[in-house]
Amino acid sequence: MVITFFHISLIFLSFVSALEACPKCGSLDVPYPLSTNDNCGDPKYKIYCNNGSLEFLSAQGFYYKILSIDPRSYKLIIRPPSIQNPTCYSSDLSLGGLLLDDNSPFNISTRNTVMLFNCSDTILLSPLNCSSNSICKLFEEKAVEGSGCRSTLCCSFLKDASITSHRIRVRMGGCTAYTSVVELRPDAPFDSWNYGIELQWAPPSHDFYFRGH
Ligand SMILES: *[C@@H]1O[C@H](CO)[C@@H](O)[C@H](O)[C@H]1NC(C)=O
Ligand SMILES: *[C@@H]1O[C@H](CO)[C@@H](O)[C@H](O)[C@H]1NC(C)=O
Ligand SMILES: *[C@@H]1O[C@H](CO)[C@@H](O)[C@H](O)[C@H]1NC(C)=O
Numbered sequence: 744m745v746i747t748f749f750h751i752s753l754i755f756l757s758f759v760s761a762l763e764a765c766p767k768c769g770s771l772d773v774p775y776p777l778s779t780n781d782n783c784g785d786p787k788y789k790i791y792c793n794n795g796s797l798e799f800l801s802a803q804g805f806y807y808k809i810l811s812i813d814p815r816s817y818k819l820i821i822r823p824p825s826i827q828n829p830t831c832y833s834s835d836l837s838l839g840g841l842l843l844d845d846n847s848p849f850n851i852s853t854r855n856t857v858m859l860f861n862c863s864d865t866i867l868l869s870p871l872n873c874s875s876n877s878i879c880k881l882f883e884e885k886a887v888e889g890s891g892c893r894s895t896l897c898c899s900f901l902k903d904a905s906i907t908s909h910r911i912r913v914r915m916g917g918c919t920a921y922t923s924v925v926e927l928r929p930d931a932p933f934d935s936w937n938y939g940i941e942l943q944w945a946p947p948s949h950d951f952y953f954r955g956h
C-alpha cells in the first residue's frame with residue numbers, strides 16, 4: 744500500500760514536472776529540469792536567463808553562454824570563454840578557469856577535446872598531448888582568437904573519465920588559456936570544429952525512476 748502510494752506520487756511528480764518547464768529564453772527552450780526562476784523547473788538545475796541569453800554560472804561566479812541543450816541526453820553545451828587578443832588569457836583566467844561545484848548535478852562530459860595554451864614546461868610531465876603536431880597547434884595558427892597564443896607551449900587531451908570532470912584549470916604560471924571542441928573527429932577539417940564545452944546533468948531522481956519503468 745505504501746509502495747503503491749509512493750509510485751503514484753512519483754508518477755504525479757513527473758507529470759507535474761513536465762508541465763513546469765520554464766518559458767523560453769530568447770530563442771532557446773528551457774526544458775525541465777533546467778530552471779531559470781523559482782516557479783519552474785527544478786531549483787537544483789539553476790541556469791540564468793540574462794537579457795534573452797541563457798547562461799550557466801560556474802562555482803566561481805563566471806557566466807558561460809549556453810549554446811544548445813539536448814534534454815533527451817541530459818546535455819548542454821556552453822561557449823568556451825573568449826581568449827583576449829593580443830594576450831593568451833582566457834576571460835575566466837583570474838577565476839582559475841571553469842569550476843563546477845562538487846555537489847552540482849552537472850559535470851563535464853567525456854566528449855570534450857580540451858586544448859590548453861601558454862603552458863609552463865611542467866605540463867610536459869603530464870600525459871597530455873603537447874607534441875608539435877598536437878591539434879592545439881592548428882588553433883594557434885588558424886583561429887583569429889588563438890593568434891595571441893601563437894608559438895606558446897600548448898597541449899590537447901580528451902576529457903575522459905580518467906580526468907576530473909568538475910574543472911578545466913588555467914592559472915598564471917600554468918596554462919593561461921583554453922578552448923574545447925565537442926566530439927572532435929581526427930580527420931575533421933578545422934573550420935568544422937564544434938567549439939563548446941559539453942556538460943551533462945544527472946536526471947532528477949523521480950524523473951529517472953519514472954523513466955526506468
Ligand atoms: C541586451 O541585448 C540587446 C540585444 O542583443 C543588446 O542590444 C543590449 O545591449 C543588451 N543589454 C545588456 C544590458 O546587456
Ligand atoms: C598527438 O596528436 C597528434 C594529432 O592528433 C597525433 O598525430 C600524435 O600521434 C599525438 N601524439 C601523442 C604523443 O599522443
Ligand atoms: C603566458 O603566461 C605567462 C605567465 O604564466 C604570462 O606572463 C605571459 O604574458 C603569457 N603569454 C601571453 C602571450 O599571454
Ligand SMILES: *[C@@H]1O[C@H](CO)[C@@H](O)[C@H](O)[C@H]1NC(C)=O
Nearest residue numbers: 850903904908943944945946
Ligand atoms: C557525470 O554525470 C553523469 C550523470 O550523472 C554520470 O553518469 C557520469 O558518470 C559522470 N561522469 C563522471 C566522469 O563523473
